[in-house]
Amino acid sequence: MTLTASLTQVLALDDSSQVGHARRVAQRLAERLGFDEADAGRVALVATELASNVLKHAQRGALHLRALSRADGVAGVELLSVDGAAGFDRSQCMTDGFSTGGTQGIGLGSVSRSAQVFDLYSDDHGSVVLARLYPAGQGSDDVRIGVSQHSLHDDPACGDTWQVAFHGPLLSALVIDGLGHGAEAEQAALAGARSFAEAPFDPPQTVLERLHVDMNGTRGGAVAIAQFDATQGTLHYVGVGNIGATLADAQHSHGLASLPGIVGGQYRKSQVFDYAHLNHHLLIMYSDGLQSRWNLHTYPGLVHRHPAVIAAVLHRDFCRGRDDVTVLVIDLEFSHA
Template identity: 35%
Template sequence: MTPSFSFPPATRHVRIDHHSAVHDAAEAARSLARQCGLPGAMPDQAAVLASELAGNLDKHAIDGSLYLQPLPLGGGLEIMAADRGPGMPELERCLTDGYTTKGTLGAGLGAVRRIATDLAISTRTDSGTLICARLTLPDEREAAREAVGILSLPAANEEQCGDAAAITDAADLRTAAVVDGLGHGPEAAEAAQAAVRTFRATAERPLTEIMTAMHRTLRHTRGAAVGLLRLNAGEAEYCGIGNVRAVALSPNEVHHRLTGQPGTVGWRMPAPRTHGIPLTAATTVVLHSDGIDLRWAHTPPAHFLRLPASLLATALVHGYHRTRDDATVVAAQPRAARS
């Protein structure tokens, strides 16, 4: 089966602020799995993942949310859980079937570990827990292990997201785009989606050529800010127009912060330029729109520097989304760095 939605869909956000939200999360996951073309019992498995993660947030967490979306690369879906505490001081025990602190059956994270194709968890007693559970068909397991994370959320009270993002792999190169359509709502979303369609059609070209192709596409729209990123084993290239930022992190520090050239893709765009960023196997590069508070990159929590890409993207959206604006994050490592 092929997915039944238009790419790239915005991330579905389910705030777990009441017990009824657990059911909402399960139904959202089941529907998404069907849209992603997962067959047989897999939509029910997706519902179990969401229900168990949401149930844990409802019983234990402060400011808990689930984020659901198709996998950034390959077929399948992912469900991210985030909260602000109190964390799990005994993570391995929490992952064991039968362990509970609330007098319940204790199936929660044990069931999640059994069902998920891939599971990433970071938990701290001072800042909370981040979880990414990915579900794929057996022959798509490699897609579940890719070192990438994407989330894209609309501004508060908006139905459509004026941001969009995409990521593609070709040979040893990984190329990503973040697009911030000017303003909010349907017209911004139209511009962002048009830019991403052009990106997908031109993703193997030099970044400056991709940007120029997007500029032509967006001439009859309200325009957009665009950031493009290309990763290989030793270096990243960044090309940006407008307020889309690139940040490179190693396990010890933030070592590059770049902002796009002034201008608007589709309207007044200068000749695009690329900037090189040296990479190691442990470097993660983040590309994000201005709906993410830029202050995160100046004094990031120390544990952010060591988060896998999927959890880093989730942490930035959950903790730094300026809700009056659309917000999009891509976090990625080079293909050669994947485990």
């Protein structure tokens, strides 16, 4: 199984007229992914409640949409409502009949029952609510990976890309930031992604050297590759350029080192770093469109939330706003569940 890059579609929410637009966009995405009328309607209802909740509780925010894939080939829809208002009480909002300020009052409890995967995080910085929906009867075989990927100014071309490949207990993850942004940066990133997909479980140094050859003739870019063995609890990491990476558990965070250079251009050397005893950790990889001065532990309890929620919180609070940005969050304990 290989998960490949898909841009996050962001729908602004600052006026009640946008609720209907969010509902229609979400329903069209579900239909395009093969949802039948009833299941697409379920996606539309969840989008309506999430969007309404943002407007009534926070006055402004956004709905993030993304297509999902699973190992069994089933396509799904991911919806995340994101706002920056003071947090709400989870237990109240999960109660049917409770309204955060004038919605239909069906409560997020109804949203959680409609979605195969549901999670939320709320504090003084704001709230993020996640719903992942698949066609009825398809179960809740969730891949514990979260992604927030955005191009600068909503350009159709994105210079960032990512992939995550699975093979039994093995996982191999890639993040590329093509130099600059726009179509030429995207061309560089896609050349690297195609090269990675040929053999993602080759030794990481070998994969990096192959990317360097295959990205030659493009702008080149920053590259990071992480390979995790769930049986051994070990991770091998190599990076060239300004891709950031962090390993985090409930108490501590540890940054992973990348060396200077441009893959496909010029770099003097690379080094594979090895880490052990990681079965209860998160791996977070991100392009330099995200500020690096963040600490997951300043958000109480966030480390225990779904990786998609974590990615959305980091994007909300630390996006620089002047480049493409990708945040990839992998739960190393449950990504194979």
